[in-house]
Amino acid sequence: MYKRQVQGSNAGEILNKLYDSIITLGVKVKRNSSKRFNPSSRDSIYNSMRDKLKTNLEINFSNHVPENPYLVVEGYSVYVPFKKDTGVATLVSAAYSDVQRVKSNLFEGLSDLDMASEKYKHFLNNGIFLLMPDESLKEESKTQIENQIDKFYWIMKQHKIYCESHTSVEYLADYISEWCLKVA
Numbered sequence: 001m002y003k004r005q006v007q008g009s010n011a012g013e014i015l016n017k018l019y020d021s022i023i024t025l026g027v028k029v030k031r032n033s034s035k036r037f038n039p040s041s042r043d044s045i046y047n048s049m050r051d052k053l054k055t056n057l058e059i060n061f062s063n064h065v066p067e068n069p070y071l072v073v074e075g076y077s078v079y080v081p082f083k084k085d086t087g088v089a090t091l092v093s094a095a096y097s098d099v100q101r102v103k104s105n106l107f108e109g110l111s112d113l114d115m116a117s118e119k120y121k122h123f124l125n126n127g128i129f130l131l132m133p134d135e136s137l138k139e140e141s142k143t144q145i146e147n148q149i150d151k152f153y154w155i156m157k158q159h160k161i162y163c164e165s166h167t168s169v170e171y172l173a174d175y176i177s178e179w180c181l182k183v184a
Contacts, residue, residue: 035136040095040169042105045131046081049173056177064180073119078112084180087125087162088116091176094165095133099144106130106152113161127179128156129172130165 008014046069054061069081071088082089092109094102109128117126130149133142149165156163164175 035134037097037133037136037138039097040093040131042079042091042093045093045095045169045172046091049169049176052170052173053177056173057180060181071116071119073115076115078115079109080112080116082127082129082176082180084125084182087123087127088113088120089127089129089162089176089179090116092128092130094145094149095131095167096145097133097137097141099141099148102145103148106148110152110155124160125162127162127164129176129179130163131169131172132165132167134167 008017050065053065057064064082064084066081066083069079070077071080072078078090080088080090082091090109090112092105094105096102096105109130113126113128117123132149133145137145153163162179164172164179166172166175
């Protein structure tokens with residue numbers, strides 16, 4: 001049997017010291033998470049995809065990606081960072097762990113696009129591009145967010161608004177480039 005001297009001011013302190021030093025099943029093992037979920041704001045997504053868009057769109061970049069991604073409509077600033085001859089498009093981040101934040105972002109994207117459509121009534125090929133959360137998000141949150149996005153896709157289809165999403169900024173930039181260059 002293992003013998004050891006333990007000191008403490010009372011029996012509880014002595015038992016705690018013994019427990020901490022001897023009983024290994026009681027110690028929680030800290031897992032080193034290889035991937036931690038990091039939310040992405042719309043502005044950070046936009047800034048990180050600009051180089052990819054420049055490469056994809058080449059000399060047409062300035063025609064499709066305005067210097068200022070905001071448009072003023074009846075005194076309100078709306079976010080429509082992409083355009084083509086027959087439409088405008090916005091960017092929405094669904095890469096958050098909070099489903100309420102995602103709902104708010106989806107509504108804001110639809111609102112921006114709706115207001116831009118008022119200014120450009122002749123535009124019939126408008127779009128919304130979504131960055132989805134990646135695989136590092138907890139499954140429960142991811143499922144709730146995907147359910148909201150499914151509803152959002154259904155609404156976009158009813159309004160005949162092109163909608164595309166991906167978990168990768170690079171692939172999303174590819175979708176945006178294709179939309180910009182596609183002739184209606």
